[in-house]
Amino acid sequence: MADTIFALSSGAPPAGIGVIRISGGDAATALSALAGRLPEPRRASLALLSDPSDGAPLDRALLLWLPGPGTATGEDMGELHCHGGRAVVAAVERALGRMAGLRRAEPGEFTRRALANGRMDLNAVEGLADLLAAETEQQRRAALLMTEGHFSRRIEGWRLRLLDLSAMAEAALDFSDEDDVPDAAIEARIGEGIAALAQDVAQVLAAPSAERLRDGVRVVLAGPPNAGKSTLLNALVGRDAAIVSDVAGTTRDRIEVPAALGGVAFLFTDTAGLRAEAGDAVEAIGMDRARAAMDAADILLWLGDPDALPREDAVPIAAQSDRMDHRGHPGLKLSALSGEGMDALARLLLEKAAALLPREGDYALHARQRQGVTALLRYLGQAGRQADLLMLAEDLRQARRAIDTLTGQAGTEDMLDRLFAGFCIGK
Amino acid sequence: MHTSYDVIVVGGGHAGCEAAAAAARKGAAVALLTFDRNTVGAMSCNPAIGGLGKGHLVREVDALDGLIARAADAAAIHYRMLNSSKGSAVQGPRVQADRKRYKGAIQAMLAQQSGLTLLEGEAVALATEHGRVTGLILADGTALTGRAVVLATGTFLGGRLFRGEERNEGGRTGERAATALGHQLRDLGLPIARLKTGTPPRLDGRTIDWGALEEQPSDSRNWTMSPLSSTRVLPQLACAITRTNEATHQIIREGLGRSPLFSGAIEGRGPRYCPSIEDKILRFGDRDGHQIFLEPEGLDDRLVYPNGISTSLPTDVQQAMVRSMHGLDKAEIVVPGYAVEYDHIDPRALDSSLAVRAMPGLFCAGQINGTTGYEEAAAQGLVAGVNAAAHARDEMPMILDRASSYIGVMIDDLVLQGVTEPYRMLTARAEYRLRLRADNAETRLVPIGLEHGFVGEERRRRYAARQDRRGLIDAELRRCMTASEMARVGAAVRQDGARRSLFDWARFPEVGRALLFDLAPSLRDAPEDLRDEIWEDAHYAPYLERQDAEIADLRRNERVTIPAAFDYRCIGGLSAEMIERLEGARPDSLAAAGRVRGITPAALAAILVHLRREAA
Structure with a gap:
């Protein structure tokens, strides 16, 4: 017979509540030992949990008794909805751990049991x-x-x-x-x-594939030094992720920042500015990395010369419109500082991302x-x-x-x- | 009478004869028990041996030095290679055999086999001690001792014949014996079920208007069923083809009410691939006719077997039905057709050596395991005979897996899946059929036979010589040539700059046999069968390589063994149906469990997890 396993299945304490799940043949024994009784199946009830070793009260908690096989894991299961304090959860877990036949679950073990007991198939597990x-x-x-x-x-x-x-x-x-x-x-x-x-x-x-959905659409900002890439990145992700200064070449490596825009996951990458001659070896490496990022981009925002697009599908951006004269520039005029054009950029990103991501109703x-x-x-x-x-x-x-x-x-x-x-x- | 043997075989049909001969070849002292020595080796149904899938079995039994192919050659009056327009892996050699000569050939081979005694008598009961077989009790009270018994009793268990309103219990005396043994098998807890099969009426060939019918001549090439038969020995006869027609169908429809198949009298399931003519009319009534092959039963035999009208209709309906067909308007029925229903044991009670798990020393082969066909019976007989001898002599059993042979496929299907209709071999059952060809049976199986020590001297010598020869040819075919070199010798191959061995070049359509023979003279000089085998190997090579990985996977999962006493009920989440199937089949490895029907990947993962946990 398999061990009975338990684990905290809600978020890390401290939190509002701490849900501890128990799965296996000894789940009923464990519940009774803590609560002094086995509640009616599939009915939530309140109980005072006590440490079976010395009778000391642990917490007042909501109790669920779910007899198998019609459960998430296919085994007998119990749930304890405790108060979510660090010490409360730790004390209950300690009490459970001391019981014979019970042990802490290994990562993924509940799901593994669900799969092993035929409650889920593999695609469902991945989902x-x-x-x-x-x-x-x-x-x-x-x-x-x-x-x-x-x-x-x-x-x-x-x-x-x-x-x-x-x-x-x-x-x-x-x-x-x-x-x-x-x-x-x-x-x-x-x-x-x-x-x-x-x-x-x-x-x-x-x-489109799941990886894009999970890791975010890769948006790369590229262009010559001091074109305003880092400022734009910070504006897009809503915080100072990249250092901004007037000194050309401030960004020397790639900076990747995940952020959600309009409910879609993006991975924004700021890159070192590109110019004909690298000032030193470090800058040369930074420029190589920038080029690699540009090749791998799903959407490339180009803050450089609109007549020298690095990729046919690159999006020309007329950045720093608050201080530059962009007459004749075909790109999107925007200023990260004044906010001009930022809405249009967000719309454009979402539109392009929609084509790269599964449509609603698609898996x-x-x-x-x-x-x-x-x-x-x-x-x-x-x-x-x-x-x-x-x-x-x-x-x-x-x-x-x-x-x-x-x-x-x-x-x-x-x-x-x-x-x-x-x-x-x-x- | 001598009463002490290593192996006792009960039944002198195709399974029993192969079992007895194979056990004796392996060095065991063997008794072959039969009701009547004159019926040993009889073909009880159609006069054909081989066919699609079945021809593979015949060649495989032959490669393991069995009898059936040589007897078929000795009696063949018509040869035909089925599917000759398709790839060689699905071609099926088949012969029509002269009944008397076939039986004669089998009896002669058994008489020559040393260590084999033919006994006449009737088995009443197995003698057992501490749950193991120790011998056999005969009806006359004789007690034979033997460490292993092979039951190859065909349909003797509860056989019942049906024809129209007629019923005939078993069709032979000695029900007592069959019943007693049947009870003993039931007492062992062996699951018993019923199956049904049928046979057509036999016609008097002198009353058939052959001139009016389409003729199907014997295949003009000179191949034989066994490579040990140097040539075709008998004069070849033609078969003929006629068809049922609307009038025939009308007669059958009117007679359906009197057919035991539809009155509910027959409970056993019949084979879907060999339906009675009643079934065909009922299920495919929209067809305007069904082909019927008229197969002569022998050179000096007036009987003709009309293949395709198996029936249990009353005799008068059979007569009217036959006479409604072209060329048969004056045909006389000599023996009317009938259906037979019989008991068989659920073959899931057996392990892969064909031993009954619940009773060490007991082996079963042939129709008793739920199969149909001479070829299926012969193949099981050989395996059961070899393994009974191995058991008696404390040697390792011979287990043939699915990647080795059609025999292995069949046994695996039987012991894992059981049967719901009489089991017949089909090439579709063999997932590795590209490598399991009728033309390479020797290469695949003779070494296994040699390893287990039951291959005779003549076969061994032929195999050794053939392997030597093949070694030389293989060496010559390993020579590499570039695409441009190939072009210079006349092959219009694509100039891709590749350098390939002659073996690899062989599969390119631009190369062709004649050119390959010029480049590898040893291949041209080889005997036709070897030449064809190598040629086919070369053509299937890319597919075979792809399958190699698959087979390696299979064999790896076969090494994950499941203990015989494994408790499937301790795995939560397996459905009741899955547990029942797994308990019935008792797969001995994870690979086998995965082949049990209805076992899902999730269930397999669950079993694996539990196995690992138990091992930990």
């Missing part, structure tokens, strides 16, 4: 990880869709279609001696089915899911080009395997380890 880390509305919506299994249902649909296609191919191979299996017609139907499925898969793959794919879907699409593509039905059937089999990888069948162990390594405790 949950995102949901817990979500800081913006958009992240929250996309993560919730993943947690709720929208993507899993879509994969299941693909799997069923693939099975149909494979079944047709196998019928033509294994029962070709029977006149009831029409060879030529069936091959044409398989071909059409593969093409339609590939189109569907490609559509999902073309949608976003992770690198792992993306890899699986890419493999699936590759095998479908190969299958569509096969003249030999036998090879086509083999490609379809590989496509089915790619789907299995998406739902976590192959390489189970490695994938679990990776998945749980960075997972937050107690959820």
